[in-house]
Amino acid sequence: MIPRLHHEGPLEAGASIALSGDEAHYLRAVLRREVGAELRLFNARDGEFGARLAEISKRGAVVAIEARRRAPKDEPDVELWFAPVKRAAVELIVQKGTELGARAFIPVLTDRTNADRLRIDRLKAIAKEAAEQCDRLSVPRIGDPRRIADALLHFDKSRTLIFCDEAGDDPSKEWGGADGRAAPMTDAMREAKRGPAAILVGPEGGFTPAERSWLRALPYVIPVTLGPRILRADTAAIVSLTLWQAAHGDLAQR
Numbered sequence: 110m111i112p113r114l115h116h117e118g119p120l121e122a123g124a125s126i127a128l129s130g131d132e133a134h135y136l137r138a139v140l141r142r143e144v145g146a147e148l149r150l151f152n153a154r155d156g157e158f159g160a161r162l163a164e165i166s167k168r169g170a171v172v173a174i175e176a177r178r179r180a181p182k183d184e185p186d187v188e189l190w191f192a193p194v195k196r197a198a199v200e201l202i203v204q205k206g207t208e209l210g211a212r213a214f215i216p217v218l219t220d221r222t223n224a225d226r227l228r229i230d231r232l233k234a235i236a237k238e239a240a241e242q243c244d245r246l247s248v249p250r251i252g253d254p255r256r257i258a259d260a261l262l263h264f265d266k267s268r269t270l271i272f273c274d275e276a277g278d279d280p281s282k283e284w285g286g287a288d289g290r291a292a293p294m295t296d297a298m299r300e301a302k303r304g305p306a307a308i309l310v311g312p313e314g315g316f317t318p319a320e321r322s323w324l325r326a327l328p329y330v331i332p333v334t335l336g337p338r339i340l341r342a343d344t345a346a347i348v349s350l351t352l353w354q355a356a357h358g359d360l361a362q363r
Contacts, residue, residue, distance in 0.1 A: 112241075124173075181246060202347075308350060
């Protein structure tokens with residue numbers, strides 16, 4: 110397999126680019142690549158280019174950029190808003206969410222959030238590695254943790270917020286309203302307008318009744334359920350992103 114590396118700086122055919130020390134070490138010591146080895150460099154602004162190792166040593170590496178292989182393209186605009194949970198689960202959310210096309214990950218602190226401090230630098234590295242592996246052109250943004258109420262004060266209301274309400278499928282309640290039954294996500298996505306979206310999944314223990322009430326009262330929020338079983342937060346993130354992509358994203362494209 111040809112290694113893919115994300116490069117934030119400009120990419121153009123004929124240019125030479127110095128790689129970071131970590132990237133040079135990875136190519137030389139881990140992948141055992143030598144001068145002349147084929148690579149691919151990419152970013153969302155310029156697309157993906159073929160490249161070859163022109164120099165490599167313990168001190169660093171230089172890459173010669175060749176022809177562009179893929180032009181930049183629009184990608185689905187869906188963010189994942191999640192309440193931080195245990196470190197391994199958060200890292201899985203970022204890794205698999207990147208593979209599923211999330212444009213950004215926004216950690217939000219809820220009343221029941223009870224998790225270790227997030228290592229944003231580590232999550233950025235996981236997102237970058239996942240983007241390199243899964244053939245996408247962009248690397249998703251990792252936001253800083255914020256209280257959910259504060260984050261929603263600055264929410265772009267042109268974006269639909271899909272609220273995964275684990276308590277919203279109580280069959281004893283009527284449909285809709287601030288505390289009624291929510292539609293299955295598959296049904297809700299058929300009715301929802303297309304366009305930018307954010308998906309909100311909660312912490313272990315779920316959202317409090319007060320949080321559920323004020324979230325469901327917001328005009329840009331669509332409450333949904335993910336089925337009759339209570340899912341772990343990392344599972345809910347993966348399932349909801351998959352359902353959105355299947356209905357409105359690039360999994361729906363032919």
